[in-house]
Each structure stands twice: as C-alpha cells, then as structure tokens.
Amino acid sequence: HHMAQFQTGSLQAAMNELSNHDHSRFLTRTNGKVGRLATLGTEAASEGVRRALFMAAVAMQMTWVGAPTVYYGDEAGVDGILGTNEGCRYPMPWGKDFKNTEVFRLYQTMAHAKKKHRALSEGGMKFLYATGNVVAIARFCEEEAFVAVISTVDTEEIIRLPLRAIGRK
Numbered sequence: 017h018h019m020a021q022f023q024t025g026s027l028q029a030a031m032n033e034l035s036n037h038d039h040s041r042f043l044t045r046t047n048g049k050v051g052r053l054a055t056l057g058t059e060a061a062s063e064g065v066r067r068a069l070f071m072a073a074v075a076m077q078m079t080w081v082g083a084p085t086v087y088y089g090d091e092a093g094v095d096g097i098l099g100t101n102e103g104c105r106y107p108m109p110w111g112k113d114f115k116n117t118e119v120f121r122l123y124q125t126m127a128h129a130k131k132k133h134r135a136l137s138e139g140g141m142k143f144l145y146a147t148g149n150v151v152a153i154a155r156f157c158e159e160e161a162f163v164a165v166i167s168t169v170d171t172e173e174i175i176r177l178p179l180r181a182i183g184r185k
Contacts (some may be wrong), residue, residue, distance in 0.1 A: 019081070019141075028138060030082035034073055035090050037105060043070045044095040061095045071122055072166050078126035079155060079164040081141045091123040135160045144177045154182045 019027060034042035040061070047064035049056065056063075077084045092114035094106055114120050130136045135157045144163065145152035150173060152165040161182055167173070 027081045028083070031085040032077050032080050032082045033085045033087065034070075034077055035087040036085075037087070041087070041090065041094060041096045042073060043067075043090070043093060044097060046070050046073075061097045065095060067093075067119070068170060069168055071119065072168050074119075074122055075126060075164060076151070076166050078123075078130055079136060079153060079162065079166075081155075084127070084130065086123065091120050093117060093119045129162075133160060133162065135162050142182055144179075144181065145175055147175075150175060152177055154179075156182045156184075 022030075039045075043065050044061045046066040046069045047060075049060060049064065074090075088108050089106060092109050092112070094109065096106060135155045139155045139157040139160075142154045142156070143151070144154050145165070149168040150165065152163060152175065155162045155164070161184055163177065163179070165175070165177075
C-alpha cells in the first residue's frame with residue numbers, strides 16, 4: 017500500500033539499511049534480546065546472534081526495490097550495541113580475513129547481481145507469497161525476472177508461486 021504512494025524514481029533511490037550509526041547493528045539485534053546494555057552488558061552483543069536470519073535480511077535488502085545501503089562492517093559480520101564504545105562504531109576490521117566468510121561472499125554475490133541485472137536494479141516488484149516465516153518476491157523487467165524466496169527458519173516448506181502474475185509460466 018505505502019509503496020504505491022511513491023513515484024518509481026523515489027522507490028529506486030530509497031536507502032535500504034539494516035544497520036546505521038543510530039542504533040545497534042542488525043546482526044546483534046538478531047538475538048532478540050532487548051535491553052542488552054542495561055541488563056546484560058556489552059558482551060551480550062555477540063551472544064545468540066542468528067547469522068542465518070542476518071543473511072536472510074541481506075538477501076531481502078539486496079533484492080528489494082531501492083538502493084541497498086551497507087553500514088561499514090556489516091559485510092564483515094561486525095556486531096555491536098549503540099551507546100557504548102563497543103561494536104556499533106568499531107573501525108572496519110581491515111587485516112582480518114573477513115573476505116573469505118560466508119557473510120562477505122553473500123554481500124559480494126548479491127551486490128554483483130544487483131548491479132548486473134536490470135530486473136534487480138530497475139525492475140518492478142511483486143509479492144508472490146508471504147506467510148509465516150517465508151516471503152517470496154519477484155523482480156522483473158521485459159527481458160528477465162528473478163524470484164527471491166526468503167525464509168527465517170531452517171525447516172523445509174513446499175510453496176506454490178504464481179509466476180503467471182509476472183508474465184512467466
């Protein structure tokens with residue numbers, strides 16, 4: 017509903033962020049603990065984080081309409097809590113071998129696809145499925161279409177997608 021109120025150019029330029037300097041890093045927030053600083057201390061920033069949920073969010077960020085905006089360090093898996101000198105504003109971990117991690121490779125692959133494929137950078141978007149922990153969106157233009165199926169759980173589920181809704185069989 018709200019996306020329909022925007023002009024196409026505004027949607028395509030929208031900054032899609034998971035983390036920024038105004039709140040705790042998204043990776044830290046995947047552990048679902050609120051009040052970490054006040055009750056648990058800064059060491060709780062990396063306890064119980066759900067990397068799979070973080071990676072699902074990255075996939076959504078990179079396939080969504082707009083400009084994925086990566087807060088430095090997210091691609092290196094940096095965690096942290098706002099309001100401390102811990103993590104949220106750590107410097108980039110140069111010299112560490114984060115470029116061989118699964119998180120970095122996902123960012124690299126998704127950013128390359130977004131840049132290379134017009135359907136992901138300028139194409140239309142349609143929700144194909146959204147129930148429980150699974151969402152499927154289509155990004156499409158005249159010459160190509162991509163379907164992103166993103167789940168926040170690791171259980172198997174069979175879903176049916178209406179590909180005819182985007183002009184595909």
